[in-house]
Amino acid sequence: MKNFRIFTNSFYSIILPFKVYFNSDFKPKLLASIFIFLFLFSIFEYIFNLNKDFGIVGVISIFLIPFLVIVFLLAKHKKNYEFVKSKFFWILSFLILLILIANDEMKISIWIARSFIPMILVTILMSFQDDFRTYYPIVPLDKPEIGYVATLKWVLAFEIFYVLAFIATEWFFRGFIIREFESFIGKESILLMVPLYVSIHFGKPFLETISSMFGGFVLGILSYYTGNIRGGVFLHIGIALTMEMMGFYWIRNLS
DSSP: OHHHHHHHHHHHHHHHHHHHHHHSSOOHHHHHHHHHHHHHHHHHHHHHOHHHHSHHHHHHHHHHHHHHHHHHHHHHHHTOOTGGGOHHHHHHHHHHHHHHHHHHHTTOOOOOGGGHHHHHHHHHHHTTSHHHHHHOOOSOOOBGGGTBOOOHHHHHHHHHHHHHHHHHHHIIIIIIIHHHHHHHHGGGHHHHHHHHHHHTTBTBOHHHHHHHHHHHHHHHHHHHHHSOOHHHHHHHHHHHHHHHHHHHHHHHHHO
């Protein structure tokens, strides 16, 4: 009975942020319009490959266009254009976009624990997609032409820094961006974070990019109402390392 009570309390603590979010001025049309736009823009990006085939202009476009469209949708649905009149909002937006564009151009690598097992299973199923097999593992493999050998020492060192990059990613998106934009648009800062988070996934397997749309939204709600990013850190590290292991699995079994 005690264990059941602990389980129900834990489950309720996970559900509570979503209950609060959807009970406070929920706008289903706004959410639908944002997700539909991001889905269509993702398809557009994977067809025309702006990120890789159009140089710096393409890189700027994949961040700037979704961000500006979501700003417009938020202002339109809120019927409040005050935040877009603030020069500090645009200064903050410019700095965040500049960081993301610079990060992408320089090619810098960058559910809660109880949801860990289902998400790992989904990740394993996704690994059967052809685009997944050609993208993972991230760790550099043997390159005889330059004399590099992927020894266990180098692989472990890379994976440690890879994990640290995800901690930084969670802090930046679910911490910094949400908290800074919150002073301008309140809880809608979660929605303004989502297009930026989706944009950093362009170039990865398509299903991973689409899932980042919903994953970013869910983790944004958890971060906003709990005041911490632990859920995102656990999820990101678990999925990232599972993708690496499945990448190694396919290399070993297809070679």
